[in-house]
Amino acid sequence: MYPRIAWIFMGMSVMGLACIRAALATPYFLAHLPAQQIHSHDSIPPNPTLLQKIGTQVDSLLSRSYRDSLLNRITRAHMPPPQHSLSFSNRQQVFQPYQGRVIRNIEMVEIPVFGPRTLNDTNSYQHIRLIRIANRLHTPTRISFIRRALFFQPGDRVDAQLLADNERYLRNSPPIEDAQINLIPVSGDSVDVEIRTKDVFEYGGNINRLDPTQFEGNIFDKNILGSGQGLEAGLAWHNDYTPHWYGEWSYTNWNLGHSFATLTAGYTQLNHQPTIDTGVYEDAWFVQINRPLYSFYTRFTGGLSLAYHRSLNIHQWPDSLFRNYQYGVGDLWLGYNFTQPVFQDHWHLAALMRQYNIFFTRKPDAPQLATDPFYHNRRYLLGQLVLYRQHYVVTHYLFGFGRTEDIPIGWQLGLSTATETYASLKRQYTGFQLESFQETKLHGLWHGLLELSSFWHQGSQDAIIHAAGEYYSRYLPLGRGGWRIFSGFDLLASPNPYFNKPLNINYPHGFEGYKNTKLNGYHRLNTYVEWRYYAPIRIYGFGFTCYAQWQGATLGETQLWGNRFYNAISWGGLIRNENLPVNTLSISASYYPAAPPGVKKWMVQITTIADIRFNIYALHEPSLINFE
Numbered sequence: 302m303y304p305r306i307a308w309i310f311m312g313m314s315v316m317g318l319a320c321i322r323a324a325l326a327t328p329y330f331l332a333h334l335p336a337q338q339i340h341s342h343d344s345i346p347p348n349p350t351l352l353q354k355i356g357t358q359v360d361s362l363l364s365r366s367y368r369d370s371l372l373n374r375i376t377r378a379h380m381p382p383p384q385h386s387l388s389f390s391n392r393q394q395v396f397q398p399y400q401g402r403v404i405r406n407i408e409m410v411e412i413p414v415f416g417p418r419t420l421n422d423t424n425s426y427q428h429i430r431l432i433r434i435a436n437r438l439h440t441p442t443r444i445s446f447i448r449r450a451l452f453f454q455p456g457d458r459v460d461a462q463l464l465a466d467n468e469r470y471l472r473n474s475p476p477i478e479d480a481q482i483n484l485i486p487v488s489g490d491s492v493d494v495e496i497r498t499k500d501v502f503e504y505g506g507n508i509n510r511l512d513p514t515q516f517e518g519n520i521f522d523k524n525i526l527g528s529g530q531g532l533e534a535g536l537a538w539h540n541d542y543t544p545h546w547y548g549e550w551s552y553t554n555w556n557l558g559h560s561f562a563t564l565t566a567g568y569t570q571l572n573h574q575p576t577i578d579t580g581v582y583e584d585a586w587f588v589q590i591n592r593p594l595y596s597f598y599t600r601f602t603g604g605l606s607l608a609y610h611r612s613l614n615i616h617q618w619p620d621s622l623f624r625n626y627q628y629g630v631g632d633l634w635l636g637y638n639f640t641q642p643v644f645q646d647h648w649h650l651a652a653l654m655r656q657y658n659i660f661f662t663r664k665p666d667a668p669q670l671a672t673d674p675f676y677h678n679r680r681y682l683l684g685q686l687v688l689y690r691q692h693y694v695v696t697h698y699l700f701g702f703g704r705t706e707d708i709p710i711g712w713q714l715g716l717s718t719a720t721e722t723y724a725s726l727k728r729q730y731t732g733f734q735l736e737s738f739q740e741t742k743l744h745g746l747w748h749g750l751l752e753l754s755s756f757w758h759q760g761s762q763d764a765i766i767h768a769a770g771e772y773y774s775r776y777l778p779l780g781r782g783g784w785r786i787f788s789g790f791d792l793l794a795s796p797n798p799y800f801n802k803p804l805n806i807n808y809p810h811g812f813e814g815y816k817n818t819k820l821n822g823y824h825r826l827n828t829y830v831e832w833r834y835y836a837p838i839r840i841y842g843f844g845f846t847c848y849a850q851w852q853g854a855t856l857g858e859t860q861l862w863g864n865r866f867y868n869a870i871s872w873g874g875l876i877r878n879e880n881l882p883v884n885t886l887s888i889s890a891s892y893y894p895a896a897p898p899g900v901k902k903w904m905v906q907i908t909t910i911a912d913i914r915f916n917i918y919a920l921h922e923p924s925l926i927n928f929e
Contacts, residue, residue: 389694396461405491412499446529466596476524505882542615562592594920606632627663634922674724681721685923689713702844728758744775762799781837794824814904822856846875884909
């Protein structure tokens with residue numbers, strides 16, 4: 302015990318000496334010392350004593366070269382913040398001066414995964430051993446994969462819209478963290494194209510749950526040998542499940558056969574595919590192909606999804622309680638984009654169609670489920686016309702930790718009609734959708750959404766009213782970092798439910814601390830306000846964000862107003878490395894005043910959350926308006 306106390310005392314003494322020396326070494330004190338005193342402070346006696354040796358070590362810890370080689374290079378605190386454009390900028394305008402010029406050469410520039418903070422950062426910090434090792438472990442994306450992802454080739458003429466679309470497509474390809482297209486004018490009426498890309502580190506993993514009773518995590522390679530293909534394997538252990546161990550695997554090809562379509566296939570026992578009902582556990586085989594509207598010049602878009610699901614009796618319930626069922630899902634959608642504007646101001650029109658089928662090969666035996674519509678075959682044929690006017694801007698420090706983020710700006714109007722057969726009942730459907738992203742006068746971002754729909758059978762059934770709005774303030778500097786304010790509301794209601802089941806405010810449709818509450822109703826309002834600070838510190842590429850949030854929600858059976866209002870106050874921090882394909886680490890503490898029975902007033906948790914991005918494609922599969 303006494304030697305330990307002695308070591309602690311010595312450590313505190315050295316720390317105190319370090320603080321004193323650091324204070325005396327500041328420019329203010331040095332400026333007020335005589336020159337000979339400054340010189341004697343830096344000199345070392347020829348025969349140092351033990352205390353002088355300790356002081357020498359402290360000097361080395363405080364010396365500029367040592368700080369720059371360790372602490373400052375780890376945190377990069379001595380560096381100015383990267384010169385990002387923190388306003389909303391339109392990349393198409395950058396290419397506009399070169400419109401119509403001939404593309405002579407296309408050159409690829411690969412930026413190391415670890416080191417530079419931006420694509421234009423020439424200081425790569427390769428002298429740090431750990432960074433050099435990490436960069437060697439990563440296989441860069443093959444040039445052939447990037448060339449197959451280009452919308453143009455040498456000899457084509459510059460099209461500002463097409464280049465902006467291509468840059469956005471590259472930047473949002475999962476193997477790539479960031480991408481930038483630069484045009485270099487050459488003699489005559491020609492330009493060279495320089496494509497700068499920065500990969501995401503291909504290897505990664507996540508721990509989704511971890512406590513004495515359960516574990517769930519996965520490992521993956523997002524870019525096998527730089528080919529633009531990925532493999533993922535997951536494993537879970539639950540003390541209360543039988544058997545205790547479950548797994549999953551999947552394969553992904555990000556650009557199948559140069560078609561710009563993504564293929565994903567796999568098998569899961571972890572309940573990760575959409576399930577037929579709440580509170581059930583399923584395994585599934587699945588194949589999914591999706592070709593997005595990657596450019597405004599793209600005519601055809603669509604996707605195909607096939608899956609086969611089975612219920613798993615993880616709790617070993619008796620036959621009278623276990624829902625033993627099996628079913629298949631077939632989902633096909635196609636879209637045609639009229640590339641020529643139909644009105645002035647670049648309004649475009651698109652027509653989409655979707656055929657969706659759920660067919661049971663085994664239904665549960667429980668008599669109480671015989672009339673439950675969730676366990677009956679369902680199919681619908683949906684058609685939609687979409688009128689949209691949209692362009693994209695880029696910014697930084699919104700949902701990301703400094704990466705370039707693409708944001709759609711414009712309007713989208715959709716009109717839908719469908720014929721549905723559900724539980725032997727045939728119904729018609731009509732839907733209306735209006736969505737808008739706009740930059741405000743104060744350089745913030747406003748997102749508004751209005752959705753109205755109804756099924757028709759002897760009158761209106763399962764009508765849905767959905768209105769939502771979000772506001773993101775401009776980025777405001779604070780010290781070396783900066784902050785934004787996020788706020789929003791989400792209103793969902795069904796005035797005449799028939800098949801629709803009641804809503805709740807359990808996570809993920811409400812509060813994170815509400816898990817199994819019995820609160821429900823057909824009218825729900827969620828609101829929130831969040832203050833978020835983006836710290837300037839970087840530790841081996843890990844960025845830090847802290848936040849404070851207020852969240853409120855209310856539920857009603859027949860109306861929204863006059864019901865109890867629940868709220869939550871949360872504080873926390875987010876940690877993420879944009880170079881790694883892992884989820885964001887979240888550390889938070891939440892307080893729930895006037896919590897309902899079964900909910901604790903305080904909750905502290907460490908978890909991971911998926912990366913949040915805006916939808917960068919103007920069109921996606923048409924769907925019925927969800928009520929959940």
